[in-house]
Amino acid sequence: MNLQLYLRLAAQSMKEFLTYRMTSFFVILFGFMFTAIDIFAVGIYYQFDNSINGVSQNDYITIILSLSTVTYTYLFLFIAAHESLSDDIIQGNLDYTLLRPINSFLYYALRQLDFPSLINLIVYLPATAFYLMKYHFNWIEWIWIILVYIVGVAFLFSINQIVVEFAFWKDNLNSIKAFPEDLNDTAKRPARFFPKILRVILTNFLPILSISNVAILVRKSLLLGFIPLSCVSLIISTILLFAISYFVWKKGIKHYFSAN
């Protein structure tokens, strides 16, 4: 996979975006709809009190927007591949990917961009930056936040990749795709809402809360005075999950039978 090939694939994705205009419109619409519903719900929760468990309404909205930014970056870069993998496996269409003289894992993951999600991202990214600026972070904290953003995208990719790779062994198990969505739903809540044991698991072992709650956690539990523990666990977990997804892909390819 090189830059020239990637740009060619990106151009192809753009043409598909412009061909299926109605579909793209709906995708953009629901992208805004869900976040709007979440933010509206926050308004409902906070009509009774200004602060819930030490979390203000601004904190909650920052959590939702941070997660949306990471999620839509993942969707823009990788969702098209993940949506089609199980169908390609069942219909035996993976041959065209496997026959090419490039790394099949990377090629399949990067072969299509979802431009409707880019439209959502263009709105969410500055909105998130606006809310994050209210915390008056120093430059080290901003570096950690940007790092969490990048690693967060890789984390979502790895989780979704592992889930869709189940299709190499089990067909028609479409409901399992709900697992990453449930994880995403979980991350929309402030970490402080969760019982302590769940909070520890979801910030250290399956650190989805470290992504959305970065604005709050980046100043907590610092190693050597400047390394947020939550970011360290996120980086380690992401590397592990990525390695697992690559390993499972290799195993799955051996298990795959072409229908052609």
Add this chain to the structure above:
Amino acid sequence: MKYITSALNGFENVLIFKSNLMVQIFSRIVQVLLSIITWNAIYAGSNHKIIGGYSRTEMFGYLILASLLSILFTMEPVFNLSKQVKDGTISSWLIRPISINGKSLANFIGSKLIFILIMIVYLVVTGTNNLMMAMFNIVYLLFAIVVWHELLYLIGLLSFWLIQMWPLEPILNGFYLFLGGILFPLNILPQYLFNIVRFTPFSLVSSDLLQVVLNNNSGNTTMYIYIFSLAIWYLILRFSSIWLFKKGIRKFEGVGM
């Protein structure tokens, strides 16, 4: 008989792909736990024991029931119909002496039979003090299922025009999440907003149904208003789907099988 066969097919399909069912149930459990965690934090951090007319226990009860209902009211009829249109298999059903709408409804009821029976048992058990009300609630539930199917069937008919239907699923899910009262009971919204949203089909089959069941008051005119609203919606949706089907079939080119 043919519709009973369709219902049994739907029921068997669920039993064959048990993993999907288990994962669906697990997913709902996760969602209800998240809602309970959120509201628990709201109650714990608040000075109020009653929020929006609900105590903590009542709120949890509502959220659990809302999640149980959300297993019933899913989107399969849209995508089953769109798949038939897309791959052309609807052609073979057009020449058979069976209503495509009726078959779809029977299949949907068959696939949800287990949860319908669970809800009926719940309504009977909780309504032992007032069996008339329990029967009324069961009728409301069954009518809500028919109206929900009719709504989804109508949306599914858009597949005669839309190449890709999948983006509609999250949009419908979003409407159901908000208007169905899954995140919070709708009657804690400001009154003017509640009066608008409570008569949408999404609210009538979910949040409003739960209000009727949980309040369990006999002679409450709100219940009759909701049933009447469901009847109006059914007529609108039914006539719309008949009209749209005729339009769609004229456009359909029968490609595929």
